[in-house]
Amino acid sequence: MNSRFMTRAIELAKKASAEGEVPVGAVVVKDGKIIGEGYNMREQKKNALSHAEIEAINAACKTLGDWRLDNCTIYVTLEPCPMCAGAIINARISEVVFGAYDLNMGCMDSVSNIAALPFAAETTVYGGIKEDECKKILTDFFEGVRK
Amino acid sequence: MNSRFMTRAIELAKKASAEGEVPVGAVVVKDGKIIGEGYNMREQKKNALSHAEIEAINAACKTLGDWRLDNCTIYVTLEPCPMCAGAIINARISEVVFGAYDLNMGCMDSVSNIAALPFAAETTVYGGIKEDECKKILTDFFEGVRK
Numbered sequence: 001m002n003s004r005f006m007t008r009a010i011e012l013a014k015k016a017s018a019e020g021e022v023p024v025g026a027v028v029v030k031d032g033k034i035i036g037e038g039y040n041m042r043e044q045k046k047n048a049l050s051h052a053e054i055e056a057i058n059a060a061c062k063t064l065g066d067w068r069l070d071n072c073t074i075y076v077t078l079e080p081c082p083m084c085a086g087a088i089i090n091a092r093i094s095e096v097v098f099g100a101y102d103l104n105m106g107c108m109d110s111v112s113n114i115a116a117l118p119f120a121a122e123t124t125v126y127g128g129i130k131e132d133e134c135k136k137i138l139t140d141f142f143e144g145v146r147k
Numbered sequence: 148m149n150s151r152f153m154t155r156a157i158e159l160a161k162k163a164s165a166e167g168e169v170p171v172g173a174v175v176v177k178d179g180k181i182i183g184e185g186y187n188m189r190e191q192k193k194n195a196l197s198h199a200e201i202e203a204i205n206a207a208c209k210t211l212g213d214w215r216l217d218n219c220t221i222y223v224t225l226e227p228c229p230m231c232a233g234a235i236i237n238a239r240i241s242e243v244v245f246g247a248y249d250l251n252m253g254c255m256d257s258v259s260n261i262a263a264l265p266f267a268a269e270t271t272v273y274g275g276i277k278e279d280e281c282k283k284i285l286t287d288f289f290e291g292v293r294k
Contacts, residue, residue: 048214048238049196049205058196067195082261083237086230086254091195105266107233112264114229119252 001097005029005075006130009099012039012052013077013137019044023137026052026076028060028069028093035072036060052076053084057091069093077134079106079127085114089123096125099134148244152176152222153277156246159186159199160224160284166191170284173199173223175207175216175240182219183207199223200231204238216240224281226253226274232261236270243272246281 005027012025016039028036038055042048053076060069073095074088079102088096096108096115107114108125115125152174159172163186175183185202189195200223207216220242221235226249235243243255243262254261255272262272 042214046212046214047205047208048216049201049208049234050214051237054196058194061194061196065193067189067193067197069195081233081237082254082264083230083233086228086233087196090198090228090230107229107261111266112259112261114254114259117229117258119258 001073001095001126001129002029002032003130005034005073006077006097006099006134008034008037009075009077010130010133010137012037013134016040016052017137017141023141024052024076024078026056026074028056028072028074030060030064030069030072035063049083051081051084052078053080054087057087057093061091067091073097077137078102079110080108081105082107082112082114089114089120092122094122094124096123097129098125098127099130100138101127101131148220148242148273148276149176149179150277152181152220153224153244153246153281155181155184156222156224157277157280157284159184160281163187163199164284164288170288171199171223171225173203173221175203175219175221177207177211177216177219182210196230198228198231199225200227201234204234204240208238214238220244224284225249226257227255228252229254229259229261236261236267239269241269241271243270244276245272245274246277247285248274248278
C-alpha cells in the first residue's frame with residue numbers, strides 16, 4: 001500500500017465532482033505503476049455500470065490484455081458497492097484500499113462483506129485510508145447539490 | 148415472468164459455448180420486449196467484467212439512454228455472481244429470473260443473498276427457472292473442456 005495512489009484517486013474523485021458526478025475515484029496499480037484509473041461517470045455515460053472501480057478495472061484489463069489482474073492493488077475513495085466488490089474479486093485483484101466507509105451500499109465491511117465469502121479468500125481489504133479527505137469530497141458534493 | 152425469454156437466454160448461452168466461453172446468457176426485458184441481451188465474453192474480450200448480465204445491462208442502458216432500468220426483468224441462465232447481482236441492483240432492475248444455481252459464486256441465494264440486503268428491497272428474485280436445461284449447458288461445456 002502506498003498512500004500516493006490514494007492521492008491520485010482523490011484527484012479523480014474531484015474531477016468527477018467538477019463534472020456533476022457523485023465524486024468517487026479509483027486507480028489500479030501493479031508493480032508500483034498505475035495501469036488503469038477512472039471515476040464515476042454514471043450520469044454522463046447514462047450507464048449503471050460506470051462506477052469508478054469498473055472504469056479503472058476496464059482500463060487495467062485493456063492495459064494488460066488480460067482479464068486477470070493478479071498482484072494488483074485497487075485504491076478507491078469510497079468503500080465498494082456489491083457490483084464493484086464483485087468485479088474486484090472476479091478480476092482477482094489481490095488488495096483493496098478504500099477511503100470513506102459507505103453505510104448505505106458498502107459491501108466490503110459496512111452493510112455486508114463480500115470479501116469475507118469463501119470465493120474471495122485471496123483478497124485483502126484495508127478500509128479508512130485517508131478517510132477524512134475522501135469523506136469530505138462526498139459531503140461537499142452533496143451539500144452543493146442541496147444548494 | 149415469461150419463459151420464452153429464458154429460452155432466448157439459453158440460445159445466447161449456447162452461442163457462448165460455441166465460442167469457447169463458459170456458457171451463460173442473459174436478456175433484459177421491458178414491456179414484453181427485449182431491450183438488451185448478451186453472453187459471457189470474458190475470454191474474447193479479455194475482460195473480467197464481460198459476464199452475460201453486464202453485457203445485457205450495458206446494451207439495455209444504451210437502448211433506453213438511461214442508467215435506470217426500472218420495471219425491467221433480467222433473465223439469466225445462471226445465478227448471478229456478486230458483481231452481476233450488484234449491477235442488477237444498481238440498475239434498479241425490478242425482477243431477476245435465473246436458471247441454474249451457482250453453489251460456488253451465486254449471490255442471489257446460494258453462497259450469499261445480496262438481494263436480501265436493505266438496499267435491494269425493490270428487487271424480486273425467482274431461481275431455478277428451466278433449471279435442468281440451464282444446468283445441462285454448463286455440465287456439457289465443462290465435460291467438453293475436460294476431454
